[in-house]
Amino acid sequence: MDALGSFTQAKPNAGHIMLGELSSMGILKALVTQNIDDLEHRAGVKEVIQLHGSVYKMRCSKCEEVQDLSEQTAAEVLEKLKKCETRKDLIELAHEYAHCPKCGAWSRPDIVLFGEEINKDDFYRAVELARASDVMLVLGTSGVVYPAALIPGYARKAGQPSSKSTPRTAKSARSATSRSALPAPRLCP
Ligand SMILES: [Zn+2]
16 A cells, blocks of 8 residues: 555656656657656656556456556546554455456456466567667666576677666676766756
């Protein structure tokens, strides 16, 4: 419950806003993220590949239909969750928000939990973009969570320069053409 509250209260930072502006200018073609908070979308980035899904989406456990959950709906669910006192209250809340509009089966948050596989189509799309990129920026990651940590390697193999803002000791920083230890928002003008 507290986690959902932090998602609904989070706002794009200077780093997200810079990326949104680069996207609007046509310089940033796509963004690949493991974040599930949608802040890149909210900052205006046009193409976002969310390898670990989004807390603002529900996915049907039966037919795989994906349903968008607006910020307003997420806030509503949080408020109602806070008022739930019994198991019956929780079941009623689930009936209200966790049903697939297409087939009626239970829906679940469209996020990748520990031990689950990421969406293969999303991963292959990210690899394809990395191979085709002119430059790759790798921001705000220690680069130790796989398979996402493999993606900069595809750009490097394709001969593309890459710039990373990660701790210098991070494994992913070693392969960068240029690097900075500053967090992404501090790199913004
Ligand atoms: Zn369904």
